[in-house]
Amino acid sequence: ACLxxxxxxxxxxxxLKSIFQKYASVVDKDGEKFMTPGDFVQKYLGLNTQIHHxxxxxxxxxxxxxxxxxxxxxxTHKQFWTDxxxxx
Numbered sequence: 181a182c183l184x185x186x187x188x189x190x191x192x193x194x195x196l197k198s199i200f201q202k203y204a205s206v207v208d209k210d211g212e213k214f215m216t217p218g219d220f221v222q223k224y225l226g227l228n229t230q231i232h233h234x235x236x237x238x239x240x241x242x243x244x245x246x247x248x249x250x251x252x253x254x255x256t257h258k259q260f261w262t263d264x265x266x267x268x
Contacts (some may be wrong), residue, residue: 199224200255215253217242 203224204213215224221238222229228238245253 197255204253204255206252213255215242215245217246217251217253220245220253 201213203219204215205219206214206216217239221227221241242253
């Protein structure tokens with residue numbers, strides 16, 4: 181049996197910025213946008229959207245994209261955004 185591996189192309193930076201701006205709900209004093217764990221997991225990924233979801237699960241999933249471990253997902257976390265572009 182032959183195993184096929186699907187490769188993922190790198191995301192276009194302007195497209196990624198547009199997607200990020202759509203889902204990010206927090207803006208700091210300098211105007212930089214951030215995604216909360218809920219923005220990333222529930223709005224962007226569409227996971228754990230049921231009313232009685234486990235908030236800890238949402239935080240654990242979001243931690244994958246929170247490369248600085250500050251509790252937010254930033255567009256500047258380029259390692260995540262360029263390696264894991266989402267098809268939205």
